[in-house]
Amino acid sequence: MRRTLLFLLIFAQSVFANPAKEELRKHLQPAVFSVTMVMIHDVVNPPAASRFYTYCLLGAHEIVARNNKQIVAPTVLTKSINPVSIEAKSYDYQIAALYCILETGRLIIPSGYMLEEDQKKLIIALLREGHSQATIDQSIAVAQDVARKIAADASTDGYLKLSTRLRYRPKKGDGFWYPTPPGYMEGVEPHWKTIRPVLIDSCSQFIPIPPVEFSKDSTSTFYKMAKEVYDVGKNLTEQQRFIASYWDCNPFAINTSGHMNIGFKKISPGGHWMNITGIATTKANLDLDKGIMVHSLAAATLMDAFISCWDEKYRSSRVRPETVINRSIDPQWQPLLQTPPFPEYTSGHSVISTAVAEILTYLLGDNFAFRDDTEVIFELPTRDFRSFRQASEEAAISRLYGGIHYRDAIENGQAQGKALGAFIIEKLKKAGVKAAI
Structure with missing residues (x-):
């Protein structure tokens, strides 16, 4: 009898697991694609595009790693970003990670403001999937804080100095x-x-x-x-x-x-x-x-x-x-x-x-x-x-x-x-x- 009850409990947990959490992963590819579309609009050159993708993802990666010990944090692999401190106690880290992709792009890509529409669409989708407004708001606050810190780290990688360097003249x-x-x-x-x-x-x-x-x-x-x-x-x-x-x-x-x-x-x-x-x-x-x-x-x-x-x-x-x-x-x-x-x-x-x-x-x-x-x-x-x-x-x-x-x-x-x-x-x-x- 106990084995039967245990089986039913496990079965119920799998069947009635939070569907909203299961839905979150479907938002990853569209978020990255939104970043891509802004860069196509801006005609971002190939090297610069790779840089924007990197910082947009590093912040999300860091948020995930701080909440999932199976994920190695990017700060373990690189000195390009500093360890991120997250003070919030109640937030959905996966929502924060997804929003951070868009928020970082909004901050560092020339026409990043275009991602604001994608952020609004993501919020609407999250509400429809059963996430509370309070949880979404708390997660967005975390994402915005991390994105600001990632943008600050990005500003020290030499990119902002490129325009101050001498123009290239072809060799003779x-x-x-x-x-x-x-x-x-x-x-x-x-x-x-x-x-x-x-x-x-x-x-x-x-x-x-x-x-x-x-x-x-x-x-x-x-x-x-x-x-x-x-x-x-x-x-x-x-x-x-x-x-x-x-x-x-x-x-x-x-x-x-x-x-x-x-x-x-x-x-x-x-x-x-x-x-x-x-x-x-x-x-x-x-x-x-x-x-x-x-x-x-x-x-x-x-x-x-x-x-x-x-x-x-x-x-x-x-x-x-x-x-x-x-x-x-x-x-x-x-x-x-x-x-x-x-x-x-x-x-x-x-x-x-x-x-x-x-x-x-x-x-x-x-x-x-x-x-x-x-x-x-x-x-x-x-x-x-x-x-x-x-x-x-x-x-x-x-x-x-x-x-x-x-x-x-x-x-x-x-x-x-x-x-x-x-x-x-x-x-x-x-x-x-x-x-x-």
């Missing part, structure tokens, strides 16, 4: 990067290496091997690499065209029409991977606490990968294929994708995609199949992948198909990203961060 010489058509824009974030990293030790910790030496000699390795980009671009299959377009992730592409320049806003490379992270954590059925942790670690990895990559880009400052091909092979040739406004070596997508794929593989497992719908809002179909690594490999080679990178920038970029990812994984292991599933 045929082998160095020069602004490319159609916008001939200045180099994006030439001083990004000065940003304080989150999980790695320094910007120069993962310097890749030197790029192939520039040469105009048609028998040289460099010339052959440029010719490969040209030949591939002239003979693209439909599948290759699609792959290049799928991973374009150019926040601001310019199309010309007569004397007009028409800009098209898209998601950043980091934004694409943050959406993949949301898709994966949802498919893995992670609870909200683990989902926030995975998002936070993915964002921090992306931020550090961009810092590492941009350190090399403006050290080698290598010329883009479009410039070389127009000068030495075919003056009429154009790449399928618009050449991004910064130096070529190493390939940013190769570095960051490989790094975050390693982290997601560690946290969610190898051969984690998923359906990516990131580009649907840009009128591209969904795409199925067998694993995070497969997706990262496709993202890397897409830069050759798109005509914007040489092969060594792709392959050495992958090696750079893998080394960075391996370092972060070892750091996570030592801190006690285990696989999320």
Whole structure:
């Protein structure tokens, strides 16, 4: 009889568990996507976007870790933020964490005020799900306090000093990067290496091997690499065209029409991977606490990968294929994708995609199949992948198909990203961060 009563009690607890708590995890991916949409509106460049994602998630991660001892606090992993003290006694930490994502974005993103509407929608949804107004108000107060502290920490990472630094001037010489058509824009974030990293030790910790030496000699390795980009671009299959377009992730592409320049806003490379992270954590059925942790670690990895990559880009400052091909092979040739406004070596997508794929593989497992719908809002179909690594490999080679990178920038970029990812994984292991599933 006692066993029967015990079974009924356990069954009742599972059936009649607080449905509002179970509903909370469904708000994570929309909250991150709201941040993404504001950055698309603001045309935030790829390195800066990764930084905004990171701080938006670090605060939420810290709130969760203070209330769930199974989640390793970000302050254990990084010195980028200070330990957060929370004085409130009665609040829902998961509501606070969700709201903190939006509140931090509101404070640090240029058009962050746009997130106020998303905050209102979240509150309405929480009320409908059965949370009391008092609990919501107390949780919001905690979120606002933590967000202010995270924003204060973010203000010390060097970002606010970037605008005070000297403008970048391209190096003289045929082998160095020069602004490319159609916008001939200045180099994006030439001083990004000065940003304080989150999980790695320094910007120069993962310097890749030197790029192939520039040469105009048609028998040289460099010339052959440029010719490969040209030949591939002239003979693209439909599948290759699609792959290049799928991973374009150019926040601001310019199309010309007569004397007009028409800009098209898209998601950043980091934004694409943050959406993949949301898709994966949802498919893995992670609870909200683990989902926030995975998002936070993915964002921090992306931020550090961009810092590492941009350190090399403006050290080698290598010329883009479009410039070389127009000068030495075919003056009429154009790449399928618009050449991004910064130096070529190493390939940013190769570095960051490989790094975050390693982290997601560690946290969610190898051969984690998923359906990516990131580009649907840009009128591209969904795409199925067998694993995070497969997706990262496709993202890397897409830069050759798109005509914007040489092969060594792709392959050495992958090696750079893998080394960075391996370092972060070892750091996570030592801190006690285990696989999320």
